Amino acid sequence: MAEISMRNIVKRYGDGYPAVNDISLDIADGEFMILVGPSGCGKSTLLRMIVGLEDITSGEMYIGGKLVNDKAPRDRNLAMVFQNYALYPHLTVFENIAFPLRLSGKLSDAEIRSRVEDAARTLELQEHLDRKPANLSGGQRQRVAMGRAIVRQADAFLFDEPLSNLDAKLRGQMRTEILRLQRRLGVTTVYVTHDQTEAMTLGDRVAVLKKGVLQQVASPRELYENPVNLFVAGFIGSPPMNFVPARIQGDQLELPFVSVPLRPEWEHLGGGDTVFIAGIRPGSFEDATLVDAVKAGRGATFAVDVDVTEWMGNEQYAFVPYDAPADISAQLARLANDLDSEHLRTQICVELDPASQVAPGSRADIWLDTSRIHLFDPRTGENLTRTASAAATA
Amino acid sequence: MSARSTRWWTIAGLVIVVYSFFPLLWMIMLAFKPASDIVSGKPQFLPTSWTFDNFTEVFGQPLFTRALINSIGIALIATFLSVIIAMFAAYAIARLDFPGKKVLLSLALAIAMFPQAALVGPLFNMWRNLGIYDTWIGLIIPYMTFALPLSIWTLSAFFRQIPWEMEHAAQVDGATSWQAFRKVIVPLAAPGVFTTAILTFFFCWNDFLFAISLTSTDNARTVPAALAFFQGASYFQSAVPYIMAASVVVTIPVVILVLVFQRRIVAGLTSGAVKG
Numbered sequence: 001m002a003e004i005s006m007r008n009i010v011k012r013y014g015d016g017y018p019a020v021n022d023i024s025l026d027i028a029d030g031e032f033m034i035l036v037g038p039s040g041c042g043k044s045t046l047l048r049m050i051v052g053l054e055d056i057t058s059g060e061m062y063i064g065g066k067l068v069n070d071k072a073p074r075d076r077n078l079a080m081v082f083q084n085y086a087l088y089p090h091l092t093v094f095e096n097i098a099f100p101l102r103l104s105g106k107l108s109d110a111e112i113r114s115r116v117e118d119a120a121r122t123l124e125l126q127e128h129l130d131r132k133p134a135n136l137s138g139g140q141r142q143r144v145a146m147g148r149a150i151v152r153q154a155d156a157f158l159f160d161e162p163l164s165n166l167d168a169k170l171r172g173q174m175r176t177e178i179l180r181l182q183r184r185l186g187v188t189t190v191y192v193t194h195d196q197t198e199a200m201t202l203g204d205r206v207a208v209l210k211k212g213v214l215q216q217v218a219s220p221r222e223l224y225e226n227p228v229n230l231f232v233a234g235f236i237g238s239p240p241m242n243f244v245p246a247r248i249q250g251d252q253l254e255l256p257f258v259s260v261p262l263r264p265e266w267e268h269l270g271g272g273d274t275v276f277i278a279g280i281r282p283g284s285f286e287d288a289t290l291v292d293a294v295k296a297g298r299g300a301t302f303a304v305d306v307d308v309t310e311w312m313g314n315e316q317y318a319f320v321p322y323d324a325p326a327d328i329s330a331q332l333a334r335l336a337n338d339l340d341s342e343h344l345r346t347q348i349c350v351e352l353d354p355a356s357q358v359a360p361g362s363r364a365d366i367w368l369d370t371s372r373i374h375l376f377d378p379r380t381g382e383n384l385t386r387t388a389s390a391a392a393t394a
Numbered sequence: 395m396s397a398r399s400t401r402w403w404t405i406a407g408l409v410i411v412v413y414s415f416f417p418l419l420w421m422i423m424l425a426f427k428p429a430s431d432i433v434s435g436k437p438q439f440l441p442t443s444w445t446f447d448n449f450t451e452v453f454g455q456p457l458f459t460r461a462l463i464n465s466i467g468i469a470l471i472a473t474f475l476s477v478i479i480a481m482f483a484a485y486a487i488a489r490l491d492f493p494g495k496k497v498l499l500s501l502a503l504a505i506a507m508f509p510q511a512a513l514v515g516p517l518f519n520m521w522r523n524l525g526i527y528d529t530w531i532g533l534i535i536p537y538m539t540f541a542l543p544l545s546i547w548t549l550s551a552f553f554r555q556i557p558w559e560m561e562h563a564a565q566v567d568g569a570t571s572w573q574a575f576r577k578v579i580v581p582l583a584a585p586g587v588f589t590t591a592i593l594t595f596f597f598c599w600n601d602f603l604f605a606i607s608l609t610s611t612d613n614a615r616t617v618p619a620a621l622a623f624f625q626g627a628s629y630f631q632s633a634v635p636y637i638m639a640a641s642v643v644v645t646i647p648v649v650i651l652v653l654v655f656q657r658r659i660v661a662g663l664t665s666g667a668v669k670g
Contacts, residue, residue, distance in 0.1 A: 053562050073565040080566045086559035090581040099577075100567035148567065 002064030002155035002188060003029045004050060009059035011045050011212075019045045021212040022059075027156075030186045032179075034203035036193055038235070038340035042212035043192045044160055050190060051078050051158050064155055074103075079149035080158040084165065085141045087133040087148075093120075094129040097147040104152070119151040122181070139170045150181070156188040163198065175201060196236055200224070208232050210338060230381035233279045233374060234339050239317060242348040243335070245328040246278035246375060253278070253373075256322040257348075258302035260370045269375065269384055276384070277328065279374040282317065282349045287356035288365035299369045307347065309360045316354045318364070321347040331378055418645075424638035425449070432632045448639035452624075458640055460612040461620035465644065468530050468616060469598040472537040477591045480542055481583075484549035485575065489561075499550075502543035510540060514607045521608055528610045536604050541594040548593070552586025553579065588655050596648060617644045 004027040011020035020042040027033045035043040048054040050061065052073035061068050068076050079100075087096050097116045101107050107115075120126050123143040133141055142162060149157055162178070163171045179202050182189050193199055199206050200220040208215040208223065208231070216228045220236075227233035233241045244256050248269065252259040255278060269276070288301045310317045324332070324346040336343035350366055358364040375385045420439075424432070425448055427441040452458045487495060517536060521527040526535075556579060564574035580587070605619035615623075621640055624633045 051566055053565070072570075073562075074568045074570065078566065080563070082559045082563060084557065084559055086557065086563035088560065088563075088578055088582075090584075099564075103568040103573060103577075148563075152568075 003027060003031075003062075004156060004188060004190065005062045006046075006050075007060040007062070009046070009049060009061060010057045011042070011049060011054060012057040018057075018212050020049070023209075023212075023214045024059075025207060025214065025217060027188060027190060029188055032182050032189045032191065032202060032204045034191050034193060034199045034206040035209060036196060036199040036206055036235075037209035037215075038338070039194060040211070041209040043194075043209050045212075046209070047080075047158055047160055047190060047192045050156075051080050052076050077155045078158055079152065079154035079156070080160065081142075081145045081149050081162045083161045085133075085145040087141055087144055089133050092130055092132055093125060093136070093144050093147075096133065096144055097125075097151050100148060100152045115151055116147075119147045122150065123147050138166055139174065142166060142174060146178070146181070150185065154187070156190065157182070159189065159191040159193075161193055161195075162191075164193075164195070178202065196238060200236070206236075208235060210235075226383070226386050227279075227374070228383055228386065230277065230279070230335055230376045230383075231338055233376070233383065234335055237281060239282050239349045239351075240339075240341075241279045241281050241374075243332055243376075244278050244280065244322065244346075244348060245324050245378075246276045246373075248274055248276070256324065257304050257320070258300055258368065260300045260368070260373075263370060265385060265387075266375065275328070275378055277331065277376040277378050279376060279383075280348070280368070281372065282351035284369045284372040285350040285352070286367045286369075287352045287358055288367040290353050290356055291367045296367055298371065299367050301365055301367045303363055303365050306350075306358055306360055306362055306364050309352075309358060311354065314354060316352040316356055316358075318350045318352055318358055318360075318366075319347050320350060320366075321345060328378065335381075421638050421641055421645075424635055425642045427635055429631050429635060432634050448635045449643070452636050452640045452643070455624075455636075457612065457620055457623060458617070461615050461617045462643070464530070464612075464614055465599060465616040465618075466647075468533050468537070468614070469595055471530070472534045472541065472598045473591055473595045475534070476538045476541045476545055476594050477587060479538070480545035480549050480590060481580070481587065483542075484546045485553050485579065487546065487550045488553035499547070502546055505539065506543035506547075510536075510603055514603060517604075518607055527608060528613050530614050532608050533604055533614055533616070536608070537594075537598045537601065541597050545590045545594055548590050549583065549586050552583045556582050592651055592655055595651065599644070599648065 006023055006025045009020055009023045009025075010018060012018050023046060025033075035046060037043050045054055049056050050063075052068070052071060052075075056069050063076060063078070088099060091099065094116055095102075097119055098112050101112045101115060116129075117126070120129055123146060125140070125143055125147060128136060128140060128144075133144065136144065142165075145162070159178070163174050166174060175198055178191075182202075191198070191202060200223075203220055205217055206220055206223055207217045210231050216223060216232045218226075223232060223236045227236060230243070234243070247254045248262065248266070249259075251262045253262055253266065288296070291299075291301075304320045306318045307321050308319050310319075329343075329346060332346065333343035352358060373385070374383055376383055423439060423441060426444050426446075428443060428445045428447065431438075431442055486492075487499065513536070518527070521532045526532040560578050560582065561574045564578045565571070569577065599616075600618060601616070602618040605616040606622065609615040609619060617640065621637050624637045624640065
């Protein structure tokens with residue numbers, strides 16, 4: 001058990017490109033920390049620097065209060081689960097799990113046996129101990145890789161996208177298993193993923209990275225409700241947050257499809273033709289016919305043309321195209337590029353109750369919860385409406 | 395594929411098998427023939443009577459038994475050293491990025507392509523001056539030199555196939571670089587190591603050029619060279635059956651090696667290491 005702290009960690013490759021740029025992060029003892037971001041954001045590099053497989057260009061890495069910059073991986077006492085599991089194919093499952101114990105050379109055979117069997121019991125691998133990894137299913141291999149990690153008393157667990165090779169159903173199961181295991185063992189865990197479901201469900205805190213720069217470290221709820229900037233707002237949440245141009249005109253905030261009265265918390269933003277990017281989560285909308293009168297009063301209702309709808313059973317999404325000015329459109333395209341997605345058309349995604357009868361190609365009344373609108377600076381991408389209290393605790 | 399073309403393939407295959415096996419079979423038949431069959435006016439494929447006399451005769455000659463010991467000793471030592479050196483070199487080439495890596499590999503290839511016959515003359519003089527002419531070490535050195543390039547190429551290809559993660563995992567699990575190499579990389583590269591070892595062994599075992607040029611007595615003469623010195627039991631008898639018997643004897647280890655290690659040579663040991 002140990003806390004991990006990073007001070008101004010930089011990783012610069014031979015061509016001078018900083019894969020990880022000036023990251024400072026404290027991971028408390030027993031905390032489950034998620035590193036998340038689109039591909040190429042440096043999250044895996046950061047993890048490999050923690051475990052010692054990558055050199056640290058500059059900055060300091062402390063594990064359990066000790067500086068580990070120049071320590072070899074084997075002297076750091078960390079356990080890692082690799083994306084492709086990296087099991088030893090010439091050894092049985094038992095020997096795979098026992099491998100780190102045998103290397104330590106301090107344990108008797110009986111002790112090794114009992115500890116491997118303990119780990120196998122935890123992961124329900126008892127009946128597979130004599131098999132070779134080649135004869136195991138993907139999920140079983142994944143569990144063997146975890147067994148190898150938990151069998152020794154490591155100071156921290158490091159996971160490098162451990163579930164990305166599993167199919168969707170198994171991934172959900174294993175996710176819960178990892179969470180249960182971590183809660184039971186209470187070991188500091190750093191978990192790299194690009195899957196935001198894993199990020200939201202597993203982490204005590206989530207660190208969002210973009211091009212090697214740390215954007216925000218916060219609880220999943222905080223990230224979702226109070227993102228610091230456009231990037232975090234667009235990355236966290238599925239379907240992603242809608243971004244539309246907004247303009248303050250007098251006491252109204254003008255959106256492409258509706259004008260809403262200015263809320264008190266927006267007044268400091270100033271008025272008179274200032275252009276913003278408004279971020280609205282699909283869940284902040286609703287079919288106006290299904291909103292009760294009390295709630296309806298707290299938001300704004302407007303009519304739009306619904307292009308297509310997607311009915312998912314437990315929810316329903318409607319897509320509404322709109323026209324955006326060229327400069328906003330360019331900004332959104334740039335953001336989409338950062339997020340590893342493609343900017344196809346300016347449209348908003350609206351989450352409706354599955355019972356809603358809104359038909360594709362028709363005009364529908366949509367209700368919007370105006371209290372959940374975020375306003376971003378179109379140049380810096382900074383969130384101008386983060387609530388002060390939340391910002392203070394972050 | 396139609397039945398017709400399948401039949402043609404079978405016939406073509408049979409032709410190739412007969413073509414390549416006939417000399418071998420002829421050699422075996424000759425080895426079992428009594429001396430009278432060789433000189434009779436009507437040569438025939440099968441011996442008139444099967445006899446082991448030729449074998450007892452060659453094993454009775456110190457020329458052959460001594461050569462057999464030389465062959466086994468020299469081939470084993472040269473193979474062992476060459477595989478060990480090649481393993482380290484290939485691992486470094488596969489894993490490390492050092493300046494001159496490409497040059498090193500090209501040089502190795504150049505050595506492999508260099509005509510050996512051109513080296514025999516100078517080597518003969520050098521070895522005599524150094525005093526290692528007609529010794530085991532005098533043959534082991536050229537064998538190693540010419541076997542190394544191919545061994546390094548084959549082994550580095552094998553090492554490259556092993557995912558880096560294997561080693562990283564071992565290091566995180568607490569292994570030193572040496573432990574990771576010995577406990578993870580070498581077992582995974584075992585098929586490659588065996589293949590290389592067998593190829594090197596065959597090269598040393600079968601070599602005639604160096605063996606005949608760099609030896610002069612029983613001291614280091616290997617079997618392929620010794621065969622040339624065989625004589626019949628008397629001046630009037632042909633040496634052919636004895637030579638053939640000796641040839642059969644030296645072919646046996648080659649056949650056994652291939653049969654025993656056939657399975658080890660088969661790659662695919664790494665399956666299951668990573669997500670398949």
